[in-house]
Amino acid sequence: MIPTVLLAVDLQALQIDGIADRGIGRYVAGHTAAMARAGRVAAGLLAPELPPPAGLPAEVATAGLARWDSIGELRRLLGGEGRIAHHVPAPFVHCGPLDPSVLVVVPHWAAAGVARVVTLHDLIPLRDPDTYLPTEAHRLRYRSRASWVAAADLILTNSEYTRREAIELLDCDPKAVVTVGTGVSSFFTPSDGTDNELFRYWLAALEDRPFILTIGGSDARKGTERLIAALGLAVGSGVELSLVVIGDLTAPWRDRLAEAARRAGVEDRLFLTGAVGDDVLRACYRRAAMTVTPSLMEGFGLPVLESAACGTPALASATTALVEAAATSLATFDPTDTEALATAISDLLSDDERRAAIVGAQSELARRSTWEAVAARTATALDELGQSLPDGAWGPPTLRRRLALVGPLPPAGGGIGLYNARLLEVMSPDVAIDVVTAMVASPDVRSGVGHVPADAFGIEARPASYDAVVYTLGNSDGHLATVELALRHPGWLWLHEVRLPALAVTALSAASDDDFSRELMWWVQRSYPGRAPVGAARRAGRSVLDLMGAGVGFVPLLAERCRGLLVNSEVARRLVELDLAPLAHHPPIHVLPPACPPVSAAAPSPTERTEAQEPDPVVVAFGVVSMAKRPDLLVDAASLAGCRVTFVGPCPPILAQVISDRARARGMSDRISVTGHVDANAWRAWLGRAAIAVQLRESASGETSAAVLECLAAGVPVLTNLATAAEYGEGTASLVASTEPAVVAGRLRALLDHPDERAALSEAGMAFARAHQFERLAQTLLSVVGAS
Amino acid sequence: MKTFVKRLLGRIELRLLAQTHARLSEIEGRLDDVGARLDDVGRHVAEAQAVVEATAARAATSTEQTLGVVESEARTARRFEEIERMLGAAPPGTR
Numbered sequence: 001m002i003p004t005v006l007l008a009v010d011l012q013a014l015q016i017d018g019i020a021d022r023g024i025g026r027y028v029a030g031h032t033a034a035m036a037r038a039g040r041v042a043a044g045l046l047a048p049e050l051p052p053p054a055g056l057p058a059e060v061a062t063a064g065l066a067r068w069d070s071i072g073e074l075r076r077l078l079g080g081e082g083r084i085a086h087h088v089p090a091p092f093v094h095c096g097p098l099d100p101s102v103l104v105v106v107p108h109w110a111a112a113g114v115a116r117v118v119t120l121h122d123l124i125p126l127r128d129p130d131t132y133l134p135t136e137a138h139r140l141r142y143r144s145r146a147s148w149v150a151a152a153d154l155i156l157t158n159s160e161y162t163r164r165e166a167i168e169l170l171d172c173d174p175k176a177v178v179t180v181g182t183g184v185s186s187f188f189t190p191s192d193g194t195d196n197e198l199f200r201y202w203l204a205a206l207e208d209r210p211f212i213l214t215i216g217g218s219d220a221r222k223g224t225e226r227l228i229a230a231l232g233l234a235v236g237s238g239v240e241l242s243l244v245v246i247g248d249l250t251a252p253w254r255d256r257l258a259e260a261a262r263r264a265g266v267e268d269r270l271f272l273t274g275a276v277g278d279d280v281l282r283a284c285y286r287r288a289a290m291t292v293t294p295s296l297m298e299g300f301g302l303p304v305l306e307s308a309a310c311g312t313p314a315l316a317s318a319t320t321a322l323v324e325a326a327a328t329s330l331a332t333f334d335p336t337d338t339e340a341l342a343t344a345i346s347d348l349l350s351d352d353e354r355r356a357a358i359v360g361a362q363s364e365l366a367r368r369s370t371w372e373a374v375a376a377r378t379a380t381a382l383d384e385l386g387q388s389l390p391d392g393a394w395g396p397p398t399l400r401r402r403l404a405l406v407g408p409l410p411p412a413g414g415g416i417g418l419y420n421a422r423l424l425e426v427m428s429p430d431v432a433i434d435v436v437t438a439m440v441a442s443p444d445v446r447s448g449v450g451h452v453p454a455d456a457f458g459i460e461a462r463p464a465s466y467d468a469v470v471y472t473l474g475n476s477d478g479h480l481a482t483v484e485l486a487l488r489h490p491g492w493l494w495l496h497e498v499r500l501p502a503l504a505v506t507a508l509s510a511a512s513d514d515d516f517s518r519e520l521m522w523w524v525q526r527s528y529p530g531r532a533p534v535g536a537a538r539r540a541g542r543s544v545l546d547l548m549g550a551g552v553g554f555v556p557l558l559a560e561r562c563r564g565l566l567v568n569s570e571v572a573r574r575l576v577e578l579d580l581a582p583l584a585h586h587p588p589i590h591v592l593p594p595a596c597p598p599v600s601a602a603a604p605s606p607t608e609r610t611e612a613q614e615p616d617p618v619v620v621a622f623g624v625v626s627m628a629k630r631p632d633l634l635v636d637a638a639s640l641a642g643c644r645v646t647f648v649g650p651c652p653p654i655l656a657q658v659i660s661d662r663a664r665a666r667g668m669s670d671r672i673s674v675t676g677h678v679d680a681n682a683w684r685a686w687l688g689r690a691a692i693a694v695q696l697r698e699s700a701s702g703e704t705s706a707a708v709l710e711c712l713a714a715g716v717p718v719l720t721n722l723a724t725a726a727e728y729g730e731g732t733a734s735l736v737a738s739t740e741p742a743v744v745a746g747r748l749r750a751l752l753d754h755p756d757e758r759a760a761l762s763e764a765g766m767a768f769a770r771a772h773q774f775e776r777l778a779q780t781l782l783s784v785v786g787a788s
Numbered sequence: 789m790k791t792f793v794k795r796l797l798g799r800i801e802l803r804l805l806a807q808t809h810a811r812l813s814e815i816e817g818r819l820d821d822v823g824a825r826l827d828d829v830g831r832h833v834a835e836a837q838a839v840v841e842a843t844a845a846r847a848a849t850s851t852e853q854t855l856g857v858v859e860s861e862a863r864t865a866r867r868f869e870e871i872e873r874m875l876g877a878a879p880p881g882t883r
Contacts, residue, residue: 098841144848
């Protein structure tokens with residue numbers, strides 16, 4: 001026995017305003033609900049990028065079938081026993097020139113090669129491109145989408161007319177195109193008198209006068225103007241009728257219809273209701289003398305069936321699918337002939353026999369047009385598809401795990417950029433990786449790694465198509481683009497620093513003091529609702545250090561929209577936990593191991609290094625110079641210890657001045673120097689020369705210093721007050737807990753006086769580096785975020 | 789005297805009116821100019837928008853086509869594998 005084919009239905013039509021509540025949205029909801037009742041729906045897929053759905057059928061929502069469409073969900077669905085086909089019931093949504101293409105042609109479903117079913121509602125834009133595809137850009141998008149629709153394994157159509165169109169215009173294989181028809185909701189039934197008040201409330205001005213009902217829109221194709229003209233003729237011949245137009249109309253179209261009514265002499269007989277709910281629509285169907293659909297082209301013509309289901313005869317144009325919907329030729333008219341339409345209206349009122357024949361034929365069609373019947377025909381088509389495709393078309397696909405790494409890469413991004421680059425070099429080729437950067441040109445990454453510019457993430461590359469999206473974040477304005485993406489497309493936040501006030505301060509750098517204060521207070525109150533440290537934050541103003549001191553970390557803003565947090569140390573994890581809302585549920589926090597650059601075989605051994613030291617050894621502070629790294633403290637300590645100090649790394653002129661002034665004040669001008677930015681060779685040379693590397697910080701924000709890890713790998717003994725270094729194991733670095741110059745000086749002197757102690761630190765540092773390479777970090781990262 | 793003053797005022801009014809009229813004509817002319825320039829700007833904006841739309845549409849179309857090809861290849865590959873399996877080849881992963 002052939003296993004049943006189930007549908008994973010793409011329900012994003014229900015997430016789009018202007019489609020969800022109109023013909024296609026109603027079709028999608030009705031059809032999916034019936035398929036769910038028939039046990040043929042594996043999941044109703046919603047796009048995480050779009051608004052919440054409107055009109056989601058209860059059969060899907062409450063039965064646990066509604067899911068967010070992601071590659072993870074696809075793996076779950078296809079990993080089971082059943083046969084799953086991907087159903088796209090509204091394949092032409094997001095088809096404008098500026099619409100994101102990957103929302104409908106979903107990358108993970110494409111890559112999985114799953115059997116694809118589409119529902120085709122019409123191809124009217126191809127029949128009237130001048131109106132519906134006004135520019136070359138529109139034509140390009142529509143035709144490309146149409147050819148994708150034509151390549152589906154099974155094309156369901158709402159009418160025989162649409163089926164013929166698919167075969168004629170898209171050159172589809174007739175065997176692959178199946179008419180399943182349209183259903184009428186069981187909500188539409190003949191009048192039972194329960195909605196009299198509702199009708200009077202909405203159309204009080206009509207005062208029980210007989211009327212024609214039409215469903216219009218801001219579109220000449222709908223033929224509403226011709227209907228108004230025909231009403232004028234009919235009224236002129238003595239027929240007592242008004243016209244109710246239901247549908248959302250733009251202001252120009254309201255004027256246009258009012259003008260048509262004035263020309264036809266029926267301005268007091270035209271009632272425009274705008275868009276209404278199903279209950280009002282049904283009340284109107286029930287009370288109308290007739291429904292008229294004078295449209296020039298329709299893929300089906302649901303109002304005809306709905307009207308019939310309410311017991312009201314409907315007239316429809318003798319064109320396209322309306323011929324099928326009208327059920328009998330007695331109910332059709334030439335939509336280009338106003339007089340013919342006026343005659344049809346008069347005849348329907350005066351000719352009881354004709355009226356009875358039309359009501360009979362249409363009632364019969366409406367009775368047969370249930371969603372259950374449509375679902376049954378769909379199920380038969382799916383069964384045939386199940387038989388026609390080989391077993392191998394249905395099993396779980398061999399899809400590589402996909403990871404997006406969002407953040408800076410060299411030459412941008414400083415330490416985090418470099419860390420990302422080193423990580424990418426050692427990532428397993430079994431994982432497909434794309435880097436997302438603010439750069440437009442491709443960064444220099446190893447082959448096999450893709451590049452997506454940040455602006456295209458979510459438009460050309462769908463975040464939900466990755467098993468994991470990892471955002472690498474630091475504490476400066478260079479990371480704002482990453483923050484923006486992380487808030488829009490939640491993923492894993494890798495916090496290289498866990499106090500992020502500099503993000504806010506730099507983002508608001510151009511704001512006036514008043515604006516800055518107001519904005520910052522909003523951020524602070526939003527981060528710590530009901531317990532915001534407003535006073536301290538206001539006093540701190542634009543000072544990042546003071547904001548950190550005031551306890552402002554801003555992590556809660558990011559943590560509320562992420563899959564999890566990644567940090568580089570236990571210290572960082574503890575600080576994050578302090579920043580998040582107390583006693584509340586938090587995202588998972590994982591500590592990643594530190595990673596060092598490769599230990600060079602050419603690096604001097606610890607003994608060689610200490611032996612080679614000059615008679616007057618030099619202490620080096622590696623990395624970008626900033627006040628947070630306490631250069632003043634180091635100068636003071638050096639003067640007490642009587643040693644030489646060199647700052648190696650980019651240094652703003654103002655800090656170079658601060659350092660030189662301080663050195664002069666301490667009588668150390670000839671012993672303190674600043675190199676500024678150096679190239680890679682000079683950097684390596686300094687790593688070779690340094691007797692001790694010093695890394696001091698004003699306050700702990702849980703950061704890991706890339707410079708420290710590099711020094712460890714190079715065998716340079718490290719003296720630091722970084723709390724994270726305490727996690728590297730006993731003896732890996734020399735830890736100094738105090739920021740007193742005398743204490744730091746004492747430790748410096750002790751190390752300089754004891755080469756054996758330095759050699760031991762060097763040895764331990766290199767051993768640590770060997771055990772903490774980027775390969776280990778890469779493996780841990782992939783396993784934590786579920787991409788391995 | 790009264791008549792003289794009246795006449796004088798009348799002349800001043802006339803002159804002022806003439807001056808105002810001239811200024812209004814001038815302003816009208818400038819407004820026409822501005823209008824024409826706005827039309828020009830509008831045309832340029834429309835052209836730029838058309839270029840942006842065409843570029844975006846081409847990019848999106850190429851993405852869709854690429855995804856369509858990926859999908860088609862993936863489907864074909866899965867079906868070939870099945871046919872191979874039916875013909876007696878070892879299942880993928882064991883070769």
